[in-house]
Amino acid sequence: MSKPRSLHDRNNSFGWLSIGLHWFATVAIILMWFIGQSIALQSIEQIDARRSLHVTLGLIVWLPLVARIVWRFKAGHPRVNGQTLMTHQLAKAAHYVMLLLLLVMLISGPLMAWVMPERSALSEIAFSFHSFAAKALAVLVVLHILAALKHLMFHEDETVARIFVPRTEDALDDE
Numbered sequence: 608m609s610k611p612r613s614l615h616d617r618n619n620s621f622g623w624l625s626i627g628l629h630w631f632a633t634v635a636i637i638l639m640w641f642i643g644q645s646i647a648l649q650s651i652e653q654i655d656a657r658r659s660l661h662v663t664l665g666l667i668v669w670l671p672l673v674a675r676i677v678w679r680f681k682a683g684h685p686r687v688n689g690q691t692l693m694t695h696q697l698a699k700a701a702h703y704v705m706l707l708l709l710l711v712m713l714i715s716g717p718l719m720a721w722v723m724p725e726r727s728a729l730s731e732i733a734f735s736f737h738s739f740a741a742k743a744l745a746v747l748v749v750l751h752i753l754a755a756l757k758h759l760m761f762h763e764d765e766t767v768a769r770i771f772v773p774r775t776e777d778a779l780d781d782e
C-alpha cells in the first residue's frame with residue numbers, strides 16, 4: 608500500500624509545496640510577461656489601463672513569488688536520481704539565475720510603479736533593469752523548456768516527472 612506523498616522536498620524529490628509554487632509561478636510569470644510586453648503597444652487612451660492591469664496583477668502575485676524564491680534558496684535543490692554532478696550543478700545554476708532575474712523584476716517593478724516619480728532618472732534605471740530582466744528571463748525560460756523536452760524525449764530519468772508529482776515514500780524506501 609502506498610504511503611502519503613510528501614509536502615516537503617526530499618533528497619532526490621520535489622514535494623507538493625515546490626511543485627505547487629513552480630506551476631503557480633509559471634502561470635503568473637507568463638501572464639505578467641505578455642501583459643507587460645503589451646503595455647507599450649497600446650494607444651494613448653489604453654496605455655494607463657494596461658499598465659494598471661500589469662501592476663495590479665503584480666501586486667496580487669508578488670508575495671507568493673517572493674515566497675517561491677525564498678523557499679528554493681532555503682530548501683536547497685534536490686538532485687535527480689542518476690544525474691551526474693556536473694549536470695546537477697548546471698541545472699541548479701540555471702534555476703538560481705532565473706530566480707534572481709525574477710527577484711530583479713519584483714523589486715524594479717514596484718520601484719517604478721510607486722516609489723519613484725514617473726520619468727525621473729531613477730525610474731528610467733529601474734525600467735532598464737525591469738526590461739533587461741524580462742528579456743533575459745524569457746530567453747532562459749525558453750532554454751529551460753527545451754531542456755525539459757530534451758529530458759522527456761532522450762533521457763530515461765525523472766527530471767520532468769518529479770516537477771509534477773513527488774516520488775512516493777515507497778519509491779524512496781527502495782533506494
Ligand code: HEM
Pocket residue numbers: 635636639640641642643644646647658661662663665666669712713715716717718719720737738739741
Ligand atoms: C512576474 C514578474 C514580472 C514580469 C515577468 C514583468 C514583465 C514586464 C515586461 C515584459 C514589461 C515591459 C518592459 C519593456 O517594455 O521593455 C514590464 C513593464 C512594467 N512593469 Fe512589469 N513585470 C513583472 C512584475 C512587475 C511588478 C511586480 C510590477 C509592479 C507592481 C511591475 C510594474 C511594471 C511597470 C510600471 C512597467 C512599465 C510599464 C510602462 O510604462 O511601459 N512589473 N513588466
Ligand code: HEM
Pocket residue numbers: 625628629632633636637679687698702703705706709748751752755765766767768769770
Ligand atoms: C511550461 C513551462 C515550464 C516547464 C515545462 C518547466 C519544467 C521544469 C522541470 C521539468 C523542472 C524540474 C527540473 C529538475 O528536476 O531538476 C523545473 C524546475 C524548475 N523550474 Fe521550471 N518549467 C517551466 C516554467 C518555468 C518558469 C516560467 C520558471 C521561471 C522562474 C521556472 C523555473 C524553475 C525553477 C527555479 C526550477 C527548480 C525547482 C523550483 O524551484 O521550482 N520554470 N521546471
